[in-house]
Amino acid sequence: MDNAVHKYVHGYSKREIKRLVDQATTLAELLHSDTKYPAGASILEAGCGVGAQTVTLVKNSPEAHFTCVDISNEYLQIAKACVEATGYNNASFQKADIFDLPFSDNHFDHIFVCFVLEHLKNPIKTLLHLKSKMKPGGSITVIEGDHGSTYFHPDSKEAWQTIQCLIDLQSQIGGNSLIGRQLFPLLTQAAFNAPSISPRMVYVDSSRPEYVEGFTKNTFISMVEGVRSQAINSGIIDELTWEKGIKDLCRTTEMDGTFCYTFFKGVAYK
Numbered sequence: 001m002d003n004a005v006h007k008y009v010h011g012y013s014k015r016e017i018k019r020l021v022d023q024a025t026t027l028a029e030l031l032h033s034d035t036k037y038p039a040g041a042s043i044l045e046a047g048c049g050v051g052a053q054t055v056t057l058v059k060n061s062p063e064a065h066f067t068c069v070d071i072s073n074e075y076l077q078i079a080k081a082c083v084e085a086t087g088y089n090n091a092s093f094q095k096a097d098i099f100d101l102p103f104s105d106n107h108f109d110h111i112f113v114c115f116v117l118e119h120l121k122n123p124i125k126t127l128l129h130l131k132s133k134m135k136p137g138g139s140i141t142v143i144e145g146d147h148g149s150t151y152f153h154p155d156s157k158e159a160w161q162t163i164q165c166l167i168d169l170q171s172q173i174g175g176n177s178l179i180g181r182q183l184f185p186l187l188t189q190a191a192f193n194a195p196s197i198s199p200r201m202v203y204v205d206s207s208r209p210e211y212v213e214g215f216t217k218n219t220f221i222s223m224v225e226g227v228r229s230q231a232i233n234s235g236i237i238d239e240l241t242w243e244k245g246i247k248d249l250c251r252t253t254e255m256d257g258t259f260c261y262t263f264f265k266g267v268a269y270k
Contacts, residue, residue, distance in 0.1 A: 025052075026214030030200050031114075031143055031263060032056045039063035041109040045091075046098050046130060047116035051079025057112065058088040067108070069096040099129060106135045114143040117186070121174035127190035134270045140192060142266045146180030149201075149262035150220075156248035158241050162224050165231035165242075180264035192268035204259040216259045221249050 035057065037043055041064040048054050048068035057066055068091055070076050080093045096102055098116070111130050117123040130140065147167050152159070170177045179186075187195035204211040225246060231237050237245075252259045 026211065026219065027200075027202070027263070028056045030202065031265065032060060035060055035112070035141060037061040037064040037110055041065070042067065042107075043110045043112055044069070044101075044103070044108045044130075044133060045112045045114075046101075047113060048076070048079050048093070049115075050075050051082040053112075053114045054079055054091055055082055055086055058083055058091050059086065062088060062090060064090060066091040066112075067103075068093050069098070069101065071095065071097055098126060101129070101133055103133050105132050107133050109135055109138050111138070111140045113140070115145065117142065118144055118170070118177055118179045119175045123176075123179065123186055124189050127186060127192070131190060131192065131270055136270055138270050140187075140266075140268055140270070142183055142187070142268075143263060144180040144183060145177070145261070145263050147177040149180065150260065152249070152252040152259045153257060154248070154251060156245065156251070158245035159248040159252075160245075161237055161241055162231070162245035162249065165237050166224050166227050168236060169227050169230050169234070180262065183264050183266040187266055187268045192270065195266055195268035197264055197266045200263040200265055202259075202261045202263070204253075206255045206257070212253050215261070216253050217250075220259070220261060221246070221253075224249065 032053070038061075041061070043057070043061075043064055043066045045054060045057065045066050045068040048070050049072075051068070054066065054068055068076075068079060070079070070093075073095055076093045076095060083091050094102075098120075111134055113130065117126060120126050127140070127142075134140065147163055150163060167177050176182075184195055184197045202211065202215055204216050206212065228242060228246075232239050232242055251257060
C-alpha cells in the first residue's frame with residue numbers, strides 16, 4: 001500500500017464507530033437521495049468501513065448488488081452485521097487493499113467511494129486504479145467533506161484553532177481534509193468523462209434539533225474532539241486554547257447558535 005495513509009487520523013475507537021454511524025444516519029437523505037442503481041447492476045463500494053453508507057446504498061437499490069471492500073477485518077464484520085440487520089441481502093463483503101483489488105479490469109458497472117480519498121496520499125492514482133475496474137460507460141460516485149467549508153455563530157478564534165488542528169494532523173500523515181473542493185480537478189485529471197459536482201451544505205440551527213444532535217454534536221464536534229491528545233501532545237495547540245475552542249464549538253449548538261458545513265458529491269463516467 002505504497003501511497004495509502006497507514007494511520008487513520010480519527011482512530012478506531014468505539015466512539016469513532018458510533019460517530020460514523022451517526023453521521024451517515026443524519027446525512028442519508030442529503031447525500032444519498034439521488035444515489036440509486038438499476039436492477040442487476042454490480043457496484044463496488046471501495047472503503048466501506050463500518051458499513052455506515054452501505055446500509056443506505058442497499059436500501060436505495062435493492063435489486064442491485066454491492067461488493068464492499070475494506071482493509072479492516074473488524075470493520076468488515078461490523079459492516080456485514082449492520083447490513084444483515086436491515087434484512088437486505090444484496091451486499092457481499094471482502095477484505096481488499098484499494099490499491100490491489102482482486103478483480104479483473106472492466107468488472108463493475110459502477111463504483112462508489114465515500115470519505116475515502118481524504119485519507120490517501122495520492123487520490124489521482126486511486127481514482128485511476130478504480131477506473132480500471134469499471135466497465136466502459138460506468139459511473140463513479142465520490143463524496144468528500146471539506147473542513148475549510150465550516151462556519152458558525154457565535155464565531156470564535158479558538159474554535160477555528162481546534163478545527164485547524166484536525167486539518168494539520170491529517171495533512172501530516174498524508175491526508176487532505178480540504179479535498180471536497182478539489183473533486184472536479186481530481187476527476188478531470190483522472191480522465192473521467194463529464195464530471196459533475198454538487199455541493200451539499202448542512203445548515204444547522206435550533207429549529208432542527210435532529211441536526212444539532214446528529215451532525216454538530218455527534219459528527220463534527222466529536223470528530224474534532226477525537227484528535228485532542230494528538231493535537232496537545234504534538235504542541236500545535238495548548239490545552240487551555242483547546243478547551244476554550246471545544247467549549248465555543250459546543251456554544252454553537254445553543255438556541256441562538258448556527259453551524260454550516262459543506263460536503264461535495266461528484267459523479268463521472270468512464
